[in-house]
Structures are given as C-alpha cells and as structure tokens.
Amino acid sequence: MTEQLTPPAVTDEAPPEPSGATAPPRRVLRAVARWTAALLVCGGLGAGTAFGIVSMDRADVPGLATRGDGRWDYPDLSLPALPAGSPRPFTDGNRGEIHHADLRALLLPLPSGAEQDKVLDGGWITPERFTEVYEKEKRAEVALALDDYAVRHVAARGWTMPDGTTARVYLLRFNSAGIADRFKVHVIGVGLDSGLPSAGSPSLELDPVWTSSGLVERTTAYLYAETKPYDGEQTRLGYVQAGDTIALLTHARKGGAPGVPFHQSVILQNQLLG
Incomplete structure (x- = not known):
C-alpha cells in the first residue's frame, strides 16, 4: 500500500513570541500557517490530478469536454475490447508493446x-494514400520505406469543423515498438523540425507552447506548427508513438489553425493508444 503523505496539522495555538520589538503578532503567524497548509493541500490536489491523467484505469478516457477555451466537444472515449487473452501494449509480458485491438477502433472519433x-x-x-501527406518528390521514398519496415496496417479518419479547420488522423502499426521507433527516427526524421516535408507546408517548427502534459507513460509526442508567413492556411502537425503504433495528426485552417483543439486532439489520441 502506498504511504499517504498529509500536511502537518495546523492549530490556532501560535508558538511563544520571541522577545524583542520585532516579534510578529500572533494573528500574522496564524495566517501564515493557514496559507502554508492551503498551499500544501492545493499542491497535493494538482499532483493528484496530473497523476490521474497519466495512470488512469485504461478502460475509459475522458473527452476533455469543451470549457469555453476553444476545445472541441469530443464524446467520452472508451478503449475497445481486446481478443481473449491479449494484453494491452504496456503491460508486463508484452515485450514488443503490441496493440492487439482493431486499429480502426483506436482512431480518434x-x-x-x-x-x-x-x-x-x-x-x-x-500505404500509398498515406504518403500523400508528404510532398510529391518524397512519396515514393516513403512508400518504399513503409514496405521495407513492413507496416502492418494503416487506418485514417478526417473531418472538417464549422470554422473551416480540416483535421486528419493516421495510425500506422508496425511489428514492434523497436521497428516503429526506427521508422520514426530514420525515415520521418522527427527532431527540432518535422523531418519529412508535408504537402504544401515545408516549414514546420517545434510548437513553442506544447508541454507534453497528460501523455501516457512510455509514449512520446512531437508537435510542430507552420510559421508565418504561410501560404493561405496554417498547418499544425504532430507525431505520437505508443509502442508499435505511430499516429500522425494534422490540423489546417485558412488564417491560422488554433493550438488549443490541436493539443486536445493529440492528448486524446495518445490516451487511446496508451
């Protein structure tokens, strides 16, 4: 059982006042004690919330409902059922971190x-349709790499929002986490920039406000944004790796693609894959 840490008890009895004219009044000491206790409690609640996001029961995923800050209204999400006897990707014994659920059921709704x-x-x-994400001169190279790395399945979903934002989500499943990682590093080349140039948006830089908060343990995410001046519409692009599966997400909108719903989409897709 995990030991519970609680802040020290606070009472209204202040310690004896030190001698001398500089000793603070009792009411000041009491106020400081109460504020200290409050900060300890708030800090504990904040840490508990963050821990809950990344270590929740993997049967349900919150939809991060809209709160008036630009987030989209996703439905509450649930992880799909697994074939009998199959483990989830990050459980003991699943050394390849394999997703055994239907990949289509893991797509963001x-x-x-x-x-x-x-x-x-x-x-x-x-795989050939997936390569259309990238510039034309790179598509044959990506298609050959997908064959060389033996991609097992590719699933995708796209939609357009009322504000004109177009969203795309692609999931690529490989034979193991190691193979997926090598594809991410050696083919896509994620790093300080987005690596392979995406169609119509060759200049994508690291998203300066992305903090990786809320990701499932043992998963990674890399987010990029097209910098000004962009040609008509701005593109945001992100890669998520969770075990044997890589997710590619894009949002694009004329005049600028908002960051809040893009970050929300990345976090939710990460939670589904975790």
Whole structure:
C-alpha cells in the first residue's frame, strides 16, 4: 500500500513570541500557517490530478469536454475490447508493446459538429494514400520505406469543423515498438523540425507552447506548427508513438489553425493508444 503523505496539522495555538520589538503578532503567524497548509493541500490536489491523467484505469478516457477555451466537444472515449487473452501494449509480458485491438477502433472519433471526410472515413487506407501527406518528390521514398519496415496496417479518419479547420488522423502499426521507433527516427526524421516535408507546408517548427502534459507513460509526442508567413492556411502537425503504433495528426485552417483543439486532439489520441 502506498504511504499517504498529509500536511502537518495546523492549530490556532501560535508558538511563544520571541522577545524583542520585532516579534510578529500572533494573528500574522496564524495566517501564515493557514496559507502554508492551503498551499500544501492545493499542491497535493494538482499532483493528484496530473497523476490521474497519466495512470488512469485504461478502460475509459475522458473527452476533455469543451470549457469555453476553444476545445472541441469530443464524446467520452472508451478503449475497445481486446481478443481473449491479449494484453494491452504496456503491460508486463508484452515485450514488443503490441496493440492487439482493431486499429480502426483506436482512431480518434469525430467531435461534435464535424463533417466526415468521404475518403478518410475511419477505415483502412493503403500505404500509398498515406504518403500523400508528404510532398510529391518524397512519396515514393516513403512508400518504399513503409514496405521495407513492413507496416502492418494503416487506418485514417478526417473531418472538417464549422470554422473551416480540416483535421486528419493516421495510425500506422508496425511489428514492434523497436521497428516503429526506427521508422520514426530514420525515415520521418522527427527532431527540432518535422523531418519529412508535408504537402504544401515545408516549414514546420517545434510548437513553442506544447508541454507534453497528460501523455501516457512510455509514449512520446512531437508537435510542430507552420510559421508565418504561410501560404493561405496554417498547418499544425504532430507525431505520437505508443509502442508499435505511430499516429500522425494534422490540423489546417485558412488564417491560422488554433493550438488549443490541436493539443486536445493529440492528448486524446495518445490516451487511446496508451
């Protein structure tokens, strides 16, 4: 059992006043003690909330409901059922960190008000269609790498929001976490920039306000944003790796793609894969 840490008890009995004219009044000491206790409690609550996000029961995932700050209204999410006897990716004994659930069931669902893309409808797509994310001169190279790294499945969903934001989510499953990681590093080349240039948005830099808060333990996320001046619309792009699976998410909108719903989408997709 984890030992519970509690702040020291606070009473109204102040310690004896030291001699001399500089000793503070009792009411000041009492106020300081009460504020100290309050800070300890608030700090504990904050830490507990953060811990709850990354170590929640992996049966349900909160939708991070809209709170008037620009977040989209996603439904509450639940992890799909697994085949009998199959472990989740980060449990003991699953050395390859394999996702055994149907990859399509791990895709982020449509938020409220979204219009479903007719092609990226939440089903399987070919590796060749996935390569359309990147600039034309890189697509043959990416297709060859997907074959070399033996990608098992690619699933995708896309939609358009009422404000004109277009969103795309792609999930790529490999044979193990090690292979997925090598594809991420040696083919995509994520790092200080987004690596492979995406179609229409060659200049993507690290998102300066992304903090990785709320990610599932043992997963990673890399977020990038197109810098000004951008041609008509701004693109935001993110990669998430969770075991054997890599997620690619993009948001784009004329005049600028808001950061809040993009960060929300990345966190929720990460939680589904964790």
